[in-house]
Amino acid sequence: NAGVMQNPRHLVRRRGQEARLRCSPMKGHSHVYWYRQLPEEGLKFMVYLQKENIIDESGMPKERFSAEFPKEGPSILRIQQVVRGDSAAYFCASSPRAILSQETQYFGPGTRLLVL
């Protein structure tokens, strides 16, 4: 039973380029969450998606960041015109069901983004 998959595991971009991070949830999971971990800090929530819907994007920066979870395929976190401050580990988590359920979020291995 495959866990949450993320790719790439490491991504190097120059300032101004675009970064696309992919997340495939566990089988049977329809809820995806993205978190960012800056150096020496804990994980910070970014966005919560269900298939084709953004449920909560309260943690997403207003500019340059977007996320989607299409009907088919993985969830994508897209960062346009990256800056050095975007360098971080980006973790995806998934869960089977919706809010207020006793479900656990299962985390992927993360994508470590380095902006030069």
Next chain:
Amino acid sequence: AQSVSQHNHHVILSEAASLELGCNYSYGGTVNLFWYVQYPGQHLQLLLKYFSGDPLVKGIKGFEAEFIKSKFSFNLRKPSVQWSDTAEYFCAGRFSGGYNKLIFGAGTRLAVHP
């Protein structure tokens, strides 16, 4: 505002020592609490979770945590640590009204020396 705080950022112990990592949360409503562990180079793994019921929760690898509502705390404990427990430990909360997002503490880095 909802928040989770971990008091110890770095802890160094010798093998067989007892461990207690502090976690406090700030919120007056319903809360679910979690401890995750991140071994070097690996992803977060769930150690244990509290939703309701018995406030003393047993997890994997000999870890346990106690939910004390009056103190807004959910401290992690292990009676005797091993070198393999060297990792970073994160406390997280899911608060009612916050959709399903987890709010994490800053983490505690534990180093266990043989």
